[in-house]
Amino acid sequence: MKRTGVIGSLNIDVVSKVERFLKPGETASGTFDIFVGGGKGANQACALGRLGAKPFMAGCIGDTFYGPEYLRHLADDGVDTSGVRMIHGLKPGVAVITVSAQDGQNHIIVAPGANAACTPDWARQLLPELMELDIVLFQLETPLETTLLIARALREAGKTLILDPAPAVPLEQDTLALFDYVTPNETELNILTGLPTDTEAEIQAAARALLGQGARCVIAKAGGRGAFIAAAGETVKIPPYRVTPVDTTAAGDAFNAGLADALARGEELEKAVRFANAVGALATTAMGAQSALPTRNQVNLFLETNGGMAQ
Numbered sequence: 274m275k276r277t278g279v280i281g282s283l284n285i286d287v288v289s290k291v292e293r294f295l296k297p298g299e300t301a302s303g304t305f306d307i308f309v310g311g312g313k314g315a316n317q318a319c320a321l322g323r324l325g326a327k328p329f330m331a332g333c334i335g336d337t338f339y340g341p342e343y344l345r346h347l348a349d350d351g352v353d354t355s356g357v358r359m360i361h362g363l364k365p366g367v368a369v370i371t372v373s374a375q376d377g378q379n380h381i382i383v384a385p386g387a388n389a390a391c392t393p394d395w396a397r398q399l400l401p402e403l404m405e406l407d408i409v410l411f412q413l414e415t416p417l418e419t420t421l422l423i424a425r426a427l428r429e430a431g432k433t434l435i436l437d438p439a440p441a442v443p444l445e446q447d448t449l450a451l452f453d454y455v456t457p458n459e460t461e462l463n464i465l466t467g468l469p470t471d472t473e474a475e476i477q478a479a480a481r482a483l484l485g486q487g488a489r490c491v492i493a494k495a496g497g498r499g500a501f502i503a504a505a506g507e508t509v510k511i512p513p514y515r516v517t518p519v520d521t522t523a524a525g526d527a528f529n530a531g532l533a534d535a536l537a538r539g540e541e542l543e544k545a546v547r548f549a550n551a552v553g554a555l556a557t558t559a560m561g562a563q564s565a566l567p568t569r570n571q572v573n574l575f576l577e578t579n580g581g582m583a584q
């Protein structure tokens with residue numbers, strides 16, 4: 274089994290469920306919850322932990338507003354948090370999330386807080402530990418220059434690197450080429466390529482265009498439409514698992530963790546994406562980010578009852 278790790282954000286999620294998304298200037302009532310575990314990086318680490326992968330997590334968190342409690346939760350889920358720096362007097366990142374009661378779709382606003390302290394100097398000190406990893410997940414909620422510094426060093430060392438380009442910003446060719454797999458959702462793919470991604474044909478065309486922009490292999494996450502793998506001129510659709518979504522928050526994070534876990538177990542890519550689809554689908558069936566991430570047993574049971582492959 275290869276060793277997995279995540280470099281990225283840790284947020285406290287403040288979640289409101291609304292009947293529908295609001296128009297500008299509109300006020301409506303909704304429910305409110307604070308979910309201690311959020312942040313794309315930590316969600317991916319937590320999901321890997323629940324799958325039994327014993328991942329390493331590197332990031333920065335503040336010691337106010339649930340910070341210390343947060344790390345205990347992650348450790349309980351089997352995450353090695355020794356790469357997370359606790360910064361005195363800072364707030365953790367905070368995400369304000371609205372979830373539509375109609376279809377579970379979300380809007381997310383993130384205040385980076387302590388995530389901004391993931392500086393290049395911090396990363397240089399961590400590099401020896403990161404060199405112990407085989408498969409490493411990145412997202413874009415921590416400073417890009419730090420992500421690039423780490424990714425360049427790990428690529429040179431021959432590690433397998435996965436980039437979840439979220440929140441999406443246009444990326445240079447050299448940046449995209451650092452990663453073995455880039456895993457945007459439809460919205461992110463649109464931002465990265467400037468191309469429409471409303472239909473399956475458009476998603477496939479945009480994924481191929483991202484290859485032309487420097488990506489080595491694009492795995493487009495398309496929710497209820499499944500996922501599309503684009504590599505070397507060929508696009509393959511991996512069909513979705515059918516679930517009734519309650520809240521899609523962290524489904525993409527769960528997908529990435531499922532992908533990394535399956536690759537670490539030596540699965541070939543199409544099977545790994547099928548497994549990732551199952552982990553992502555299950556994460557939509559409950560409210561919240563880490564509160565909704567499935568365990569290995571839950572994924573296996575789901576696959577058994579859905580004609581998939583149990584691990």
Ligand code: RIB
Pocket residue numbers: 282284285286310311312313316367368381383414522523524525526562
């Ligand atoms: O991907 C979902 C995550 O995005 C949330 O947990 C929130 O913290 C934001 O980072």
